[in-house]
Amino acid sequence: MSADSTLPAIQGPWSRELVKEIAMDIGKEVVAHIEMMYPAAISATPSTFKLSVRNTVFNEIMAAIKVNDAGQIAARLKERKAMRRKLGAAYREMRARE
Secondary structure, three states: OOOOOOOOOOOOOOOHHHHHHHHHHHHHHHHHHHHHHOHHHHHOOOOOHHHHHHHHHHHHHHHHHOOOOHHHHHHHHHHHHHHHHHHHHHHHHHHHHO
């Protein structure tokens, strides 16, 4: 048994529950990093910002582990890169109009 009994037991190399714990930990770490390195960003955002960032990181990790074929992984990464560029350009355009 692990030192921390709140962690799920490992069932094979990577149980879904263990990955969920890891994904949540990473999400919380990202929020902590933003709080420490960019406190002005935290104070300039709504109260739901930290929860949104944490859950977005968690959801992206959980979605990523569903893809386990090398070709599918490469396609997913390419699609996500294109979507980020498209959304970034759209947001920049919207802000330029303001």
